[in-house]
Amino acid sequence: MPAAIVVKNLTKEFEVPAEGKTGVVATLLRKNKKIRAIDRVSLAIQEGEILGYIGPNGGGKSTTIKLLTGILTPTQGEATVIGFTPWKERSEYTRHIGVVFGQKSLLNWDVAPVESFRLYKEIYEMDEATYAARIHYLAKLFTIEQFMHTPTRKLSLGQRMRCELVAALLHKPRVLFLDEPTIGLDAIAKQKMREAIREVNRKEKTTIILTTHDMNDIEELASRIMILDKGKIIYEGDLDKMKNEFAQEHKIVFEPNRVKDEKKFAQFIEKYDAEQSGRFYTLVFNSKTIKPKRVLDELFDLCDLEGFEVFAPTLEEVIREIYAHQPA
Ligand SMILES: Nc1ncnc2c1ncn2[C@@H]1O[C@H](COP(=O)(O)OP(=O)(O)OP(=O)(O)O)[C@@H](O)[C@H]1O
Ligand SMILES: [Mg+2]
Incomplete structure (x- = not known):
């Protein structure tokens, strides 16, 4: 099976104010320092694989996802996702990927999710029949039919997250980036979400990178994991192997x-x-x-x-x- 994602020595530095005295003059004179959010990360993900990308807060998971979705440009290194360099060919690339940030919404809060879906339909230039069939399938899979006509701001977190997934999957992306998609959901909502993700992955061979702090997400979805700590990959392997080695x-x-x-x-x-x-x-x-x-x-x-x-x-x-x- 071909690799869907290949990353080589990807590094991202951010400039942040150096610590020091506070006050107007001190702040003006203060130098910036660089922090390495991710440090020479290399990875390869096969088509159809679900990679669990985990690690402690501030480890660099979201930064990696922002680089691989083309939101950020790296300081150094390379990445190819289904043949694209994410930060270089962004507009064409975006047609082939889906992204969900648990902390940030794809949906317009003031209108119902279906209105947002229609907007994405236009952006992705989907014809009416393809769109209708797709919505029918996804709405059922994520069981959102009951509330997808209600303004997003009135939805519960669990309901909204399921709609986020539908929006991200509308154009049948080949790669799906999920940054904490189950954050804040109750156990039943998490379970439903996982089942639907698994089904899409199985049926459409969607390659998925999943970041989460919920180990049940990992156990149930990921076939392989990478652990990122302070910007560096400290472990890579399949789950069973890891358990044998460490557990x-x-x-x-x-x-x-x-x-x-x-x-x-x-x-x-x-x-x-x-x-x-x-x-x-x-x-x-x-x-x-x-x-x-x-x-x-x-x-x-x-x-x-x-x-x-x-x-x-x-x-x-x-x-x-x-x-x-x-x-x-
Ligand atoms: N825009 C930014 N400007 C400056 N520093 C940043 C920026 N974005 C991230 N960082 C820093 O980069 C490091 C990695 O952050 P990142 O958000 O990638 O971590 P994470 O693994 O997603 O953590 P969490 O589990 O808390 O979501 C952190 O030290 C963070 O403060
Ligand atoms: Mg994060």
Whole structure:
């Protein structure tokens, strides 16, 4: 499969006022300093792939998206998205991409979403039949039929975000940039949004870059992730690989019912340094050295259980671990 997006050593610096004394004169004399929002970022995304682009606040995610959508021009480096250099061929390029910024609206607040959709129809020069069919499909997929004729300012955040997605997808873009599309949505709205995005991706082979702070978005949508911290990519890989590499600390909580051999059970408790709290025991172990199944087999041999649960690390914990491995 061909690469839809290729980025090489992309760097963006912003000039910001250097810190110093305040006051009119001091401010006038004050020099600017440069900060590198992103620093030699390179990446390649295959057609139809959904890349989770994640990292802490200020990491440079939105800056990358603004560069790749042609809103900003880089200080250095190159990028090609479906054959275009985003910041050079913007007007033609925009016809092939869709963008949603969770923090910024594509829709006119004073009119209903459908009015905005009509405006985009004109911009994208879609004929009436194509437009009608597309709206029919997308309105159903994102379940916006009930409120797409209501002025945008009267919509709830979740309703508006679904309309934003419809606006971004109207012209069947080949690449979709989603910068925190689920921000502020409740669990059900997030779930609906994810399902619809997945469907579009599957059906239309849309290449998607998704930034989010919601790890469930990543788990459910992304096939591969990149972690950006202080402008640099600190991790790249598929999710399963990352979990295997980093997600090692597992936990088993169990409640014994009948212990078959008290002595052996005591040895087991000691070996795993299990903690007891009332009827429950918790043991923590590294899954790289001991497989959870082995621990459970041992446990089943020693006692009948009232109940047990195995906890693998969450994606959030894994990512925290990756950050922790970074040099300061
Ligand atoms: N227009 C600008 N002028 C000056 N500095 C900027 C500008 N835009 C971004 N920055 C700085 O660049 C860095 C990266 O910001 P960016 O918005 O890309 O981060 P982010 O990863 O999207 O963060 P968040 O998770 O909070 O959305 C930050 O230090 C930010 O303050
Ligand atoms: Mg951002």
